[in-house]
Amino acid sequence: MSTKLNVLDHVMVPDHKIMSEEEVSELLTRYNITTEQLPKIYHDDPAVKTISAEADDVIRIIRASHTAGRAEAYRLVVKRPKK
Amino acid sequence: MPSPKRIGQIEFGLLSPKEIREMSVRKIIWADTYDDDGFPYPQGLMDLNLGVIDPGLRCKTCDQKASECPGHFGHIELAKPVIHVGYTRLIRKLLRVTCRACGRVLLSPEEVEKVVGTEDDQTGDLLSEKDVKKERVCPHCGEQQLKINFEKPTTFSEVMVEDGKKVEHKLTPADIRARMEKIPNEDLIPLGINPDVARPEWTILTVLPVPPVTMRPSIILENGQRSEDDLTHKLVDIIRINQRFKENQDAGAPQLIIEDLWELLQYHVTTYLDNEVAGCPPARHRSGRPLKTLSQRLKGKDGRFRGSLSGKRVNFSSRTVISPDPNLSVAQVGVPRAVANEMTIPVRVTAYNIEELRQIVRTGPERPDVNAPCGANYVIRPDNRRLRLGADNLDTVADMIEPGYTVERHLRDNDVVLFNRQPSLHRMSIMAHRVKVMEGRTFRLNPAVCPPYNADFDGDEMNMHVPQTEEARAEATILIAVQENILSPRFGGPIIGGIHDHVSGIFMLTHELRWFKKEDALYLLRYTGIEHMPPPGKVENGIEYWSNKQVFSVILPESLNMVFKATSCQNCDVCQKEKCDRDAYVRIIDGQLQMGTIDKKAIGAFDGQIVNRIIRQQGMKRATKFIDDFTKLSIRGIMLDGFSFGIDDEDLSKTEYGQIDEVLKNAALDVDRRIKIYEDGQLEPMPGRTIEETLEMQIMQVLGKARDLTGQIAGRHLGLGNSAVVMAVSGARGSMLNLTQMAGCIGQQSVRGERIVRGYDDRTLPHFKKGDRGSDAHGFIQHSYKGGLNPTEFFFHAIGGREGLVDTAVRTSQSGYLQRRMINALQDLKVAYDGTVRSTGGRIIQFEYGEDGTDPTKSAFGDPVDVKGIVEAILKEEV
Numbered sequence A: 001m002s003t004k005l006n007v008l009d010h011v012m013v014p015d016h017k018i019m020s021e022e023e024v025s026e027l028l029t030r031y032n033i034t035t036e037q038l039p040k041i042y043h044d045d046p047a048v049k050t051i052s053a054e055a056d057d058v059i060r061i062i063r064a065s066h067t068a069g070r071a072e073a074y075r076l077v078v079k080r081p082k083k
Numbered sequence B: 001m002p003s004p005k006r007i008g009q010i011e012f013g014l015l016s017p018k019e020i021r022e023m024s025v026r027k028i029i030w031a032d033t034y035d036d037d038g039f040p041y042p043q044g045l046m047d048l049n050l051g052v053i054d055p056g057l058r059c060k061t062c063d064q065k066a067s068e069c070p071g072h073f074g075h076i077e078l079a080k081p082v083i084h085v086g087y088t089r090l091i092r093k094l095l096r097v098t099c100r101a102c103g104r105v106l107l108s109p110e111e112v113e114k115v116v117g118t119e120d121d122q123t124g125d126l127l128s129e130k131d132v133k134k135e136r137v138c139p140h141c142g143e144q145q146l147k148i149n150f151e152k153p154t155t156f157s158e159v160m161v162e163d164g165k166k167v168e169h170k171l172t173p174a175d176i177r178a179r180m181e182k183i184p185n186e187d188l189i190p191l192g193i194n195p196d197v198a199r200p201e202w203t204i205l206t207v208l209p210v211p212p213v214t215m216r217p218s219i220i221l222e223n224g225q226r227s228e229d230d231l232t233h234k235l236v237d238i239i240r241i242n243q244r245f246k247e248n249q250d251a252g253a254p255q256l257i258i259e260d261l262w263e264l265l266q267y268h269v270t271t272y273l274d275n276e277v278a279g280c281p282p283a284r285h286r287s288g289r290p291l292k293t294l295s296q297r298l299k300g301k302d303g304r305f306r307g308s309l310s311g312k313r314v315n316f317s318s319r320t321v322i323s324p325d326p327n328l329s330v331a332q333v334g335v336p337r338a339v340a341n342e343m344t345i346p347v348r349v350t351a352y353n354i355e356e357l358r359q360i361v362r363t364g365p366e367r368p369d370v371n372a373p374c375g376a377n378y379v380i381r382p383d384n385r386r387l388r389l390g391a392d393n394l395d396t397v398a399d400m401i402e403p404g405y406t407v408e409r410h411l412r413d414n415d416v417v418l419f420n421r422q423p424s425l426h427r428m429s430i431m432a433h434r435v436k437v438m439e440g441r442t443f444r445l446n447p448a449v450c451p452p453y454n455a456d457f458d459g460d461e462m463n464m465h466v467p468q469t470e471e472a473r474a475e476a477t478i479l480i481a482v483q484e485n486i487l488s489p490r491f492g493g494p495i496i497g498g499i500h501d502h503v504s505g506i507f508m509l510t511h512e513l514r515w516f517k518k519e520d521a522l523y524l525l526r527y528t529g530i531e532h533m534p535p536p537g538k539v540e541n542g543i544e545y546w547s548n549k550q551v552f553s554v555i556l557p558e559s560l561n562m563v564f565k566a567t568s569c570q571n572c573d574v575c576q577k578e579k580c581d582r583d584a585y586v587r588i589i590d591g592q593l594q595m596g597t598i599d600k601k602a603i604g605a606f607d608g609q610i611v612n613r614i615i616r617q618q619g620m621k622r623a624t625k626f627i628d629d630f631t632k633l634s635i636r637g638i639m640l641d642g643f644s645f646g647i648d649d650e651d652l653s654k655t656e657y658g659q660i661d662e663v664l665k666n667a668a669l670d671v672d673r674r675i676k677i678y679e680d681g682q683l684e685p686m687p688g689r690t691i692e693e694t695l696e697m698q699i700m701q702v703l704g705k706a707r708d709l710t711g712q713i714a715g716r717h718l719g720l721g722n723s724a725v726v727m728a729v730s731g732a733r734g735s736m737l738n739l740t741q742m743a744g745c746i747g748q749q750s751v752r753g754e755r756i757v758r759g760y761d762d763r764t765l766p767h768f769k770k771g772d773r774g775s776d777a778h779g780f781i782q783h784s785y786k787g788g789l790n791p792t793e794f795f796f797h798a799i800g801g802r803e804g805l806v807d808t809a810v811r812t813s814q815s816g817y818l819q820r821r822m823i824n825a826l827q828d829l830k831v832a833y834d835g836t837v838r839s840t841g842g843r844i845i846q847f848e849y850g851e852d853g854t855d856p857t858k859s860a861f862g863d864p865v866d867v868k869g870i871v872e873a874i875l876k877e878e879v
Helices: A021-031 A046-050 B017-023 B085-097 B109-116 B173-182 B185-191 B230-250 B255-273 B294-298 B304-309 B354-363 B394-400 B447-453 B470-479 B501-510 B518-528 B548-553 B609-618 B620-641 B654-679 B691-717 B723-730 B736-744 B791-826 B867-875
Strands: A015-018 A040-042 A058-065 A069-078 B074-083 B147-151 B155-162 B165-171 B204-210 B317-324 B332-336 B344-348 B376-380 B386-388 B406-410 B416-420 B430-438 B443-445 B461-465 B515-517 B538-540 B543-547 B562-565 B585-589 B592-595 B844-846
Touching (some): A021 A058, B017 B204, B074 B230, B085 B147, B085 B155, B085 B173, B109 B185, B230 B255, B255 B294, B354 B394, B354 B406, B443 B461, B501 B723, B515 B548, B518 B543, B609 B867, B654 B691
Parallel strands (some): B332 B430
Antiparallel strands (some): A015 A058, B147 B155, B155 B165, B317 B461, B344 B406, B376 B386, B416 B430, B562 B585
């Protein structure tokens, strides 16, 4: 039996989902931006690894918000840069 | 305007000797500056090729005048190479990681790969000194390496073993340079050096650039003598020693003398670059002042970066002490006449204002008194020539002006100015006020605007800035006027409101029911500018009376409906509402205060329920009027009864003193009893605590209760006739705890939340027995401030007080730095039109501002909709 922890099951970790290509292009037109202007997340982030997202994927993060109740954020997966 | 350009990359490198010679316009060989006629020596330090500073001369390089020539570099050929102090660390590293014979890195390619990473995945670190073992053998040529010693500031030596003894062998800069030259380019990349722009041997100077004279201008003193810049002085030293060095070298002087001169040259070049190097005496001016050389020009608070580039100084600003004036509006600022006569606003002459401006010019540079129309200091002609106005030319200039001229007129009443108090921690630290010219030498402001500036009148100074264009004035009035900043974006409530005397005054005025005759009612309301008195509340014996609540209601907007509990509310389990015996249940229906006391909760800064409601329902303008009205009303209110506090206001009667003694005696006995239980080993520990901790907690609890009890006893004697009680109950200043400590008992002093335990062996002070756990041996003060402390109590009080001081000092410095870092990170973010928060590059930081898109300023204490306020306004009853 595997005892590996799935970080997404932790209460403090918000929901991460990979967005489809159509969703991404809709997102980019909605905010009139390129993917470069999205917030970033590293490819080796534990949550990103769990949903097996690759660099250049866009991830939708849905979290509980103190002010709005539910808030959506989007992040572009990038390779951690060389030091 | 040229479009802004994006910086693609920045390249950091070293200047090569070749580049230094190429950028140089003149080789400098003479240490002299000016000849006897005051003319620069050719090839001297002030050579005309290096740029000009004297007016009238022309630069020999670019043929421009003094103000236009940017200056040009020269160079000095050094007799022997010297080390650049800024790179000693790098030199040490390179000497230690490279071979003394072949110059290769002292690691095999495999070892390098281990640290740096493979060719296509260089995720590792750069090579550091620690990666190379000391005194190993070179893997490339097999040479035995030696230990390199580095002695600050610029001495390097190799440690050799001769006849079993360790001998230090000094490396000259020339030796070091030779070793640097041997390092191959490929070996530099894993060390973090790009050999195309920074060959390591360039850290050893063979040629020194001479900065242009424009960055080291000489100044002419009053007595006509020239005084040279510190840099020039230092360059003179370098050239002199360099010259002597060369002569000795050519004459074939003994090695010892050459070495001494070399070291001297090194010293001068070192201090020329940085005069604060560790292990090197700073070069001094003749007067004994250390010279300000290159590094000192850049470093520190007054350096080029923090002082000249980030720091800005402006014209049209003034600064003086502030003092209060409750008769001003919160939107006004009292400006001393001396300031108003000096600060100006440019006004263009048009056909419509020419007569007015002629009058202003005739008044001239000094207005006779504060009520006189303003004057002017300068008139600017259409050809941009400035005419200074003086007593002799007023009428001529006044007749001369016509459309196209500009008059710089003085400040006058109702001009918009920016007012600021440092530290400017939030946006309300700078607000736009309307000028009111006054006699005196201080800026005057309504004490109700103190909270946003965090100002008081114990000597605080504030700055005033005068906007110079219509655009700036429009922005100031619309965006940063005081009226627009009553609500704080920090918590969505009013930050401007009554403080201290306003709260005490309005509390005394509105508490319970009082009746005023017409003259008293008018005395209270005269300054609020009311036009009609309401009908009298009662008529007795033909005399008309107005109640205190009626008087207050006069300044309320007519449509105001609200119900809330005042600061004086005790939070009883079951609210008595209308029958509240403290008159703390406030009800306002249709702008009439029906019951309840107005205090901090209603009008205070940070709370201000009424102020808040007026802003939401009637707007900023009405709220400003309300604030102006209640500041005036409350000050008259406090003046009607008078308000003072003295030492005898802390007196209690014999009965209370007896009761307090009784309480304290019982507490001491209780503590002793518990200690006895503990010593007998009978004490039951609380869950998760040791027995000692349990005892300490019990003692703290007993003593805390005892102090509170003394406070209650004192409170029974001191009623609302006592000024301190009025201030505490109304929320103006202080608390009942402060009063307890003044009249009852100061209570337990603590350090880190525990009773005081430090001091001598097993006891806090030599006055007590060892191991004494009693209340008085560990910092319980049973006296009051009025009664006076005994010596041991005084000592404990000082211990507890010190902790508070240290805490605040540490907290302010820490939170200040934290805030600075946060502001630097956030400063250029803005909310775009689509509701997203973006950086200047258009990158999204937040997809919806605050996740809910709500402006906290316009929220009701954080909630998007003020449901309670809306319901109250319509139902006219509490919800």
